[in-house]
Amino acid sequence: MKLDCYLLNTYYPELDGPGPVLYKNFLEQADTAEASGFDTAWYTEHHFRTFGGMTPSVTALMSAVAQRTRRIRLGSAVVILPLHHPLAVAEEMAVLDILSEGRIELGVGRGMEAFEYKVFGSDFAKAQEKLEEQIQIIRAAWTQHPFTWHGRMYDFPVPMEILPSPVQQPHPPIWMSAVFSEAHYRWIGLQGFNLMTLSWVQPNLARARALINIYREALQEAGHDPATRDIMAMYPTYCGETPAQAKKDVELHWENWHRFAIEEVKHHPEPVRKAVSRMNYDVMAGENRGIFGDPAMCEASLKHIGEELGVTHIAGVYHFGGLAQERVLASMRRLGSEVAPALGQAQRVRPCPPSTTSV
Numbered sequence: 199m200k201l202d203c204y205l206l207n208t209y210y211p212e213l214d215g216p217g218p219v220l221y222k223n224f225l226e227q228a229d230t231a232e233a234s235g236f237d238t239a240w241y242t243e244h245h246f247r248t249f250g251g252m253t254p255s256v257t258a259l260m261s262a263v264a265q266r267t268r269r270i271r272l273g274s275a276v277v278i279l280p281l282h283h284p285l286a287v288a289e290e291m292a293v294l295d296i297l298s299e300g301r302i303e304l305g306v307g308r309g310m311e312a313f314e315y316k317v318f319g320s321d322f323a324k325a326q327e328k329l330e331e332q333i334q335i336i337r338a339a340w341t342q343h344p345f346t347w348h349g350r351m352y353d354f355p356v357p358m359e360i361l362p363s364p365v366q367q368p369h370p371p372i373w374m375s376a377v378f379s380e381a382h383y384r385w386i387g388l389q390g391f392n393l394m395t396l397s398w399v400q401p402n403l404a405r406a407r408a409l410i411n412i413y414r415e416a417l418q419e420a421g422h423d424p425a426t427r428d429i430m431a432m433y434p435t436y437c438g439e440t441p442a443q444a445k446k447d448v449e450l451h452w453e454n455w456h457r458f459a460i461e462e463v464k465h466h467p468e469p470v471r472k473a474v475s476r477m478n479y480d481v482m483a484g485e486n487r488g489i490f491g492d493p494a495m496c497e498a499s500l501k502h503i504g505e506e507l508g509v510t511h512i513a514g515v516y517h518f519g520g521l522a523q524e525r526v527l528a529s530m531r532r533l534g535s536e537v538a539p540a541l542g543q544a545q546r547v548r549p550c551p552p553s554t555t556s557v
Contacts, residue, residue, distance in 0.1 A: 200237035202513035209248040213520025232270040234534025240275035264298035273303030280325040284332040288339040292364040300365035307375035340369035387416025392428040398487040428510045435489040435514030437532040454519030493536040
């Protein structure tokens with residue numbers, strides 16, 4: 199199982215600072231992730247709100263990270279694909295794959311916020327249908343020379359070349375997100391894509407495991423070997439020096455994030471709203487809904503989740519709720535040096551410069 203980092207910024211201006219300070223911290227986090235041996239850094243797209251809205255362009259941010267790193271893979275988690283033209287995404291990700299020397303992972307999803315769709319003039323009601331055709335267009339654009347397409351929502355009858363070609367052949371790995379819908383898990387498996395999910399918001403690990411098994415069964419049904427596909431689960435994460443110090447360091451900031459999450463799911467079904475509303479720090483740490491505690495606790499949580507779900511990647515959200523940069527980086531370094539070796543993750547670590555950001 200590989201450890202990743204996942205940037206989903208819940209923006210507190212009074213704690214995170216203005217945009218230039220925040221983006222300096224994002225880049226420093228990427229440096230630390232690479233130095234600590236993390237496998238992949240994931241970046242998520244949101245718009246027009248402080249829940250994620252400070253990262254509206256994952257391709258721009260990934261491009262900057264690609265030029266200052268050499269090993270760590272870079273993924274979108276996710277590009278909200280129905281807000282974009284699929285051929286533009288195919289072109290931009292191919293450019294990123296070249297600039298990163300073949301380190302790009304393309305993750306796509308439909309997002310959760312209908313307001314974004316309204317602003318960009320897209321139909322949220324048709325988002326899933328549109329998404330499923332768009333990702334097939336991108337895969338075809340990377341593999342068909344020349345490229346044409348005849349579908350329900352798009353028609354490109356004139357043969358064309360989609361340039362440039364990505365470094366990775368036949369194309370960069372493709373991931374799709376699913377959370378609650380069994381049909382989505384099944385469709386992703388039938389297509390043979392990698393899966394990304396939010397297991398910690400499910401009622402329990404048994405339900406998360408059942409959904410992932412739907413994906414695995416669909417892979418097999420379509421003739422894909424599940425052993426050749428990856429599954430990434432995102433988890434809020436903080437690794438402190440001791441259990442008590444971890445809680446002291448991060449409980450307030452988790453509550454900041456928790457309030458954002460409650461707002462995000464206010465239009466979801468009642469069981470989801472109820473489940474998210476109860477997820478305070480003690481619940482997150484005690485029920486393996488977050489990777490919280492000292493290194494021994496974090497190791498135990500990661501092993502338990504990995505064994506129960508069979509995921510190949512766990513991506514930690516390290517920066518949340520205005521948590522100070524020094525604590526974010528210290529948490530990442532502890533995971534990399536004290537926890538990752540016990541999980542069997544190969545460490546490819548270079549010296550990490552000390553943080554210049556005060557607590």
